[in-house]
Amino acid sequence: MKKVIIAIDYNPDSEKVAKTGFTIAKALQASVLLVHVIAEASYYAMSYSPIMGFEGFISENSLLLGEEIKKEANNFLKSTAKFLGDETIQTAVLEGKTTEAILEYAKKENADLMVIGSHSHSGLYKLFISATATSFLKHCTIPLLIIPTNEA
Numbered sequence: 573m574k575k576v577i578i579a580i581d582y583n584p585d586s587e588k589v590a591k592t593g594f595t596i597a598k599a600l601q602a603s604v605l606l607v608h609v610i611a612e613a614s615y616y617a618m619s620y621s622p623i624m625g626f627e628g629f630i631s632e633n634s635l636l637l638g639e640e641i642k643k644e645a646n647n648f649l650k651s652t653a654k655f656l657g658d659e660t661i662q663t664a665v666l667e668g669k670t671t672e673a674i675l676e677y678a679k680k681e682n683a684d685l686m687v688i689g690s691h692s693h694s695g696l697y698k699l700f701i702s703a704t705a706t707s708f709l710k711h712c713t714i715p716l717l718i719i720p721t722n723e724a
Contacts, residue, residue: 573600573684585721593687671707
Protein backbone atom coordinates (compact mmCIF):
# COMPACT_ATOMS: atom_id res chain seq x y z
CA MET A 573 0.00 0.00 0.00
CA LYS A 574 1.43 3.29 -1.11
CA LYS A 575 -1.41 5.83 -0.92
CA VAL A 576 -4.13 6.18 1.70
CA ILE A 577 -6.98 8.62 1.23
CA ILE A 578 -8.57 9.94 4.42
CA ALA A 579 -11.86 11.73 3.83
CA ILE A 580 -13.04 14.10 6.55
CA ASP A 581 -15.83 16.59 7.08
CA TYR A 582 -16.50 19.27 9.68
CA ASN A 583 -18.03 16.85 12.17
CA PRO A 584 -15.97 16.67 15.40
CA ASP A 585 -15.80 12.88 14.92
CA SER A 586 -13.50 13.52 11.95
CA GLU A 587 -10.64 13.82 14.43
CA LYS A 588 -11.02 10.10 15.20
CA VAL A 589 -11.18 9.28 11.48
CA ALA A 590 -8.08 11.37 10.70
CA LYS A 591 -6.03 9.98 13.59
CA THR A 592 -6.95 6.36 12.84
CA GLY A 593 -6.36 6.68 9.12
CA PHE A 594 -3.05 8.47 9.68
CA THR A 595 -1.85 5.80 12.13
CA ILE A 596 -2.67 3.05 9.64
CA ALA A 597 -1.00 4.90 6.75
CA LYS A 598 2.16 5.43 8.76
CA ALA A 599 2.22 1.75 9.82
CA LEU A 600 1.98 0.84 6.12
CA GLN A 601 4.62 3.46 5.25
CA ALA A 602 2.09 4.95 2.84
CA SER A 603 1.58 8.56 1.84
CA VAL A 604 -1.53 10.31 3.10
CA LEU A 605 -4.01 12.16 0.91
CA LEU A 606 -6.39 14.14 3.11
CA VAL A 607 -9.60 15.18 1.35
CA HIS A 608 -12.73 17.17 2.05
CA VAL A 609 -15.72 17.57 -0.26
CA ILE A 610 -17.78 20.72 -0.49
CA ALA A 611 -21.15 20.91 -2.12
CA GLU A 612 -21.82 23.31 -4.91
CA ALA A 613 -21.29 26.84 -3.59
CA SER A 614 -24.77 27.82 -4.69
CA TYR A 615 -26.17 25.62 -1.91
CA TYR A 616 -24.45 27.84 0.62
CA ALA A 617 -25.62 30.99 -1.15
CA MET A 618 -29.24 30.07 -1.72
CA SER A 619 -31.89 32.65 -1.24
CA TYR A 620 -34.55 31.45 1.17
CA SER A 621 -38.08 32.69 1.57
CA PRO A 622 -38.40 34.65 4.80
CA ILE A 623 -39.66 32.34 7.54
CA MET A 624 -39.87 32.94 11.27
CA GLY A 625 -37.72 36.06 10.93
CA PHE A 626 -35.02 34.29 8.90
CA GLU A 627 -34.20 36.15 5.70
CA GLY A 628 -31.75 33.61 4.25
CA PHE A 629 -28.14 33.73 3.24
CA ILE A 630 -26.62 36.52 1.18
CA SER A 631 -26.72 35.40 -2.44
CA GLU A 632 -25.37 38.44 -4.31
CA ASN A 633 -21.78 37.31 -4.29
CA SER A 634 -22.13 33.56 -4.67
CA LEU A 635 -18.87 33.30 -6.64
CA LEU A 636 -17.00 35.09 -3.88
CA LEU A 637 -18.75 32.95 -1.31
CA GLY A 638 -17.72 29.83 -3.23
CA GLU A 639 -14.09 30.93 -3.19
CA GLU A 640 -14.31 31.67 0.54
CA ILE A 641 -15.75 28.20 1.19
CA LYS A 642 -12.89 26.60 -0.77
CA LYS A 643 -10.35 28.74 1.05
CA GLU A 644 -11.74 27.75 4.46
CA ALA A 645 -11.88 24.08 3.43
CA ASN A 646 -8.21 24.30 2.43
CA ASN A 647 -7.40 25.93 5.78
CA PHE A 648 -9.31 23.13 7.52
CA LEU A 649 -7.26 20.44 5.74
CA LYS A 650 -3.94 22.23 6.31
CA SER A 651 -4.82 22.62 9.98
CA THR A 652 -5.64 18.92 10.20
CA ALA A 653 -2.32 17.98 8.55
CA LYS A 654 -0.49 20.19 11.05
CA PHE A 655 -2.48 18.61 13.91
CA LEU A 656 -1.39 15.16 12.71
CA GLY A 657 2.21 16.39 12.66
CA ASP A 658 3.18 15.47 9.11
CA GLU A 659 4.11 18.14 6.58
CA THR A 660 4.14 15.57 3.75
CA ILE A 661 0.37 15.07 3.89
CA GLN A 662 -1.21 16.07 0.61
CA THR A 663 -4.56 17.84 0.80
CA ALA A 664 -7.34 18.29 -1.72
CA VAL A 665 -10.65 20.11 -1.60
CA LEU A 666 -13.05 18.33 -3.90
CA GLU A 667 -16.39 19.56 -5.19
CA GLY A 668 -19.60 17.74 -5.99
CA LYS A 669 -21.42 14.76 -4.58
CA THR A 670 -19.32 13.30 -1.78
CA THR A 671 -19.06 9.69 -2.89
CA GLU A 672 -18.56 10.45 -6.56
CA ALA A 673 -15.95 13.15 -5.95
CA ILE A 674 -13.86 11.03 -3.60
CA LEU A 675 -14.05 7.88 -5.72
CA GLU A 676 -13.03 9.83 -8.81
CA TYR A 677 -10.12 11.37 -6.91
CA ALA A 678 -9.05 7.95 -5.58
CA LYS A 679 -8.98 6.55 -9.10
CA LYS A 680 -7.02 9.54 -10.42
CA GLU A 681 -4.47 9.24 -7.60
CA ASN A 682 -4.25 5.41 -7.80
CA ALA A 683 -5.06 5.16 -4.10
CA ASP A 684 -4.67 1.82 -2.35
CA LEU A 685 -6.93 2.36 0.68
CA MET A 686 -9.72 4.72 1.58
CA VAL A 687 -10.60 5.72 5.15
CA ILE A 688 -13.95 7.33 5.92
CA GLY A 689 -16.15 7.85 8.96
CA SER A 690 -19.63 6.53 9.48
CA HIS A 691 -21.88 8.96 11.29
CA SER A 692 -24.64 7.18 13.15
CA HIS A 693 -28.12 8.40 12.42
CA SER A 694 -31.44 7.05 13.54
CA GLY A 695 -35.09 6.94 12.65
CA LEU A 696 -36.43 8.66 9.55
CA TYR A 697 -33.02 9.89 8.46
CA LYS A 698 -31.89 6.31 7.80
CA LEU A 699 -35.16 5.42 6.14
CA PHE A 700 -35.23 8.24 3.59
CA ILE A 701 -31.63 9.33 3.12
CA SER A 702 -28.96 6.93 1.86
CA ALA A 703 -25.88 7.04 4.07
CA THR A 704 -22.60 8.10 2.50
CA ALA A 705 -20.88 5.06 3.97
CA THR A 706 -23.41 2.76 2.29
CA SER A 707 -22.75 4.46 -1.03
CA PHE A 708 -19.02 3.91 -0.61
CA LEU A 709 -19.59 0.24 0.17
CA LYS A 710 -21.57 -0.15 -3.05
CA HIS A 711 -19.18 1.70 -5.36
CA CYS A 712 -15.66 1.58 -3.94
CA THR A 713 -13.24 -0.63 -5.87
CA ILE A 714 -10.31 -0.40 -3.44
CA PRO A 715 -10.10 -1.52 0.18
CA LEU A 716 -12.29 0.65 2.37
CA LEU A 717 -11.96 1.23 6.10
CA ILE A 718 -15.05 2.72 7.73
CA ILE A 719 -14.37 4.20 11.16
CA PRO A 720 -17.49 4.07 13.33
CA THR A 721 -18.29 7.26 15.19
CA ASN A 722 -20.52 7.80 18.17
CA GLU A 723 -22.70 10.61 16.85
CA ALA A 724 -26.30 10.08 17.93
